[in-house]
Amino acid sequence: MHPEPVPYTLTSAATLGYDLVRLPGGRQAAGVVVSALRSGPAEWALLAAHHPLRTSDPSCDPLLAAQESARAREIASEGPRLQHLPPTDGGERSSERERLAALAEQLRCSMVGSAAAFERLVRTEALGCLDSPVDGSSDSTVDDDGALDRALAADVLADAALAAYAARELPRALRRRLSEPYERAVAGAVPGTFDLAPDPSTPWGPALSEVLSGLRGTDAEGRLRWRAAVDASRLAAQARLAPASTGDGVPGRSWSEAMHDACWAAHASGRTEAAAAAQMLAVQAFLDGGFGVDDGATGVWNAVAGCVQGVLVADLLGGGSLELLAQPWAAVTGRTLAGC
Secondary structure: OOOOOOOOOOOOHHHHHHHHOOOOOHHHHHHHHHHHHOOOHHHHHHHHOOOOOOOOOOOOOHHHHHHHHHHHHHHHOOOOEOOOOOOOOOOOHHHHHHHHHHHHHHHHHOEOOOHHHHHHHHHHHHOOOOOOOOOOOOOOOOOOHHHHHHHHHHHHHHHHHHHHHOOOOOOHHHHHHHHHHHHHHHHOOOOOOOOOOOOOOOOOHHHHHHHHHHHHOOOHHHHHHHHHHHHHHHHHHHHHHOHHHHOOOOOOOOHHHHHHHHHHHHHHOOOHHHHHHHHHHHHHHHHHOOOOHHHHHOOHHHHHHHHHHHHHOOOOOOHHHHHHHHHHHHHHHOOOOOOO
16 A cells, blocks of 8 residues: 655645656646735735636536646646555666666655645645535535635636646646636736735845845756755764764754754744745745755755755754854855854
């Protein structure tokens, strides 16, 4: 049996980012999450106006749209996920090499979560809406106009999220039909309505902008520096975790522990949504900077995600955890992160 996919949560948005940077539609998927996180009644009404139940487009059949949406979810459910490897036969070396090669490819391309988990995140966490979609075949009624707008907006966002997340599995024409309502809403909005940029009014806004602009401007040499920084961090972590490294038999602190502290600090301080949005903006900057699937799979994304999370809670983290998370940025740029 295959293990169940891991649920995505806003608290662990860096894990979602790990999947998105390895997907062909990851950049678009990240943008949908940010749009959902930053939406309110005005945005819900705008998105709802482009829902098949509301649109004035005479060529749009709500029932057909609902059927296509259901079909897309069925196709997306077959997407690659992390699975248990079959046991080796313990025989030829060639079979062991093949198994290791298969493992490497699986780790490179398989998802921690699933399309269904991503849709639930968009609907229930990012938008805070009910899990069931509104469609032309249902008798769903919502008394409050704002609640109905939000439910319809959730459908529009969820379809766009699915189209991006499952871009490898879905036919091009189907992806296009799913994403069109969202894209039309964004295209027709007042500039800044669906703002995909850091909020400069927040304490962490300038530092986050510095990280994102640095990532977007990364050239080939810069990408090599990031990879070298990850390799150096990995060696340093092995030394820190060796019992003898502290001289008292106590292993040093790990990156995962520091990241856990940073995620918990964001949760405890009410910054979970801000941190999740920052991670999604980092996904876009990471891909804009020319980093590829292998960079996402082999540690560069984790290094970036740690820097971003550290920026969001720099005022709350202990020095040891913050130093661990910010170390790759210092190694790559020769500068400390602002606020760190």
